[in-house]
Amino acid sequence: MEEIAFLQSEISKRYGKIKRARGCFLYTESGIRLTDLYLEGGRAILGWGGSQAFSDFKNVLSRGLTGSFNTIYLYRLKKAISDLLNDDFFVDVFLSKEIALKLANTFFPNNFVVWKPWIPYNNLKMKSALILEPPLAWGTPFCFLLHKSDELKNNSSFLGQTTFVPPALEAAFCRSLYDLKNAILVRKEKDWFVFDKIIKDYWIRKGPYLYPKENIVCESDWKSFVQHCLDCCIVVNPCYSEPSIVPCGAEISVFKKLIKNPFSSAEK
Numbered sequence: 190m191e192e193i194a195f196l197q198s199e200i201s202k203r204y205g206k207i208k209r210a211r212g213c214f215l216y217t218e219s220g221i222r223l224t225d226l227y228l229e230g231g232r233a234i235l236g237w238g239g240s241q242a243f244s245d246f247k248n249v250l251s252r253g254l255t256g257s258f259n260t261i262y263l264y265r266l267k268k269a270i271s272d273l274l275n276d277d278f279f280v281d282v283f284l285s286k287e288i289a290l291k292l293a294n295t296f297f298p299n300n301f302v303v304w305k306p307w308i309p310y311n312n313l314k315m316k317s318a319l320i321l322e323p324p325l326a327w328g329t330p331f332c333f334l335l336h337k338s339d340e341l342k343n344n345s346s347f348l349g350q351t352t353f354v355p356p357a358l359e360a361a362f363c364r365s366l367y368d369l370k371n372a373i374l375v376r377k378e379k380d381w382f383v384f385d386k387i388i389k390d391y392w393i394r395k396g397p398y399l400y401p402k403e404n405i406v407c408e409s410d411w412k413s414f415v416q417h418c419l420d421c422c423i424v425v426n427p428c429y430s431e432p433s434i435v436p437c438g439a440e441i442s443v444f445k446k447l448i449k450n451p452f453s454s455a456e457k
Contacts, residue, residue, distance in 0.1 A: 192427035210237035213436035224443040226433040233326035242364040249357040262359035269366040278335035289332040307396040325365040398432035421446035
């Protein structure tokens with residue numbers, strides 16, 4: 190949360206508050222358009238707005254399904270996950286990725302993976318558990334822990350950390366997962382490599398994910414790099430250990446300020 194608060198503060202100091210978001214762009218109250226490579230840590234990897242997910246959310250709200258009761262949407266959510274990963278799981282939901290990681294390390298040590306779309310995995314079906322962040326940019330960073338352990342359904346130390354998801358949000362998560370499944374079929378290497386000439390100066394790209402080049406931008410310089418990118422109207426992941434994302438839907442020209450004003454590390 191410290192890194193996110195830092196990013197929020199730095200954006201506001203330069204451009205004011207965000208008043209609208211669409212695709213990979215953020216529009217500020219000062220009239221500046223920012224290109225978003227952070228994309229909520231990947232939860233907005235399908236882009237901001239324009240999704241059927243929030244239409245489904247509003248439709249369920251209109252039915253009065255806002256209480257803490259089980260509905261058909263929990264079943265649909267599990268089915269959407271099974272369809273996406275072509276496997277069946279128990280699905281438990283947590284309020285953050287950090288909680289899910291802690292429990293995965295406790296109950297499935299060295300035998301789980303943090304799943305990311307477009308990344309190839311070897312022997313994925315051999316893993317005891319998967320951590321999956323829904324591709325829906327909601328303020329609370331819900332995270333799914335997928336597993337096949339019957340034993341956990343009666344484990345109080347595990348179940349005590351799960352959280353209830355309101356039916357309307359379950360419906361939105363469900364739609365976002367189907368949207369992701371469709372996007373995986375459409376978005377390919379050709380959509381990402383066109384940016385390679387520019388991003389190679391700072392990042393190593395794996396699929397759509399951008400990891401910092403340690404010999405170019407070290408961790409101690411990362412805040413300065415985040416600030417420099419903001420000055421160039423580019424938003425990158427404020428957490429050094431987490432990837433930024435290729436901005437699908439953007440033109441190469443969004444990097445023109447960064448090209449004209451390259452970042453120089455203080456340690457060079």
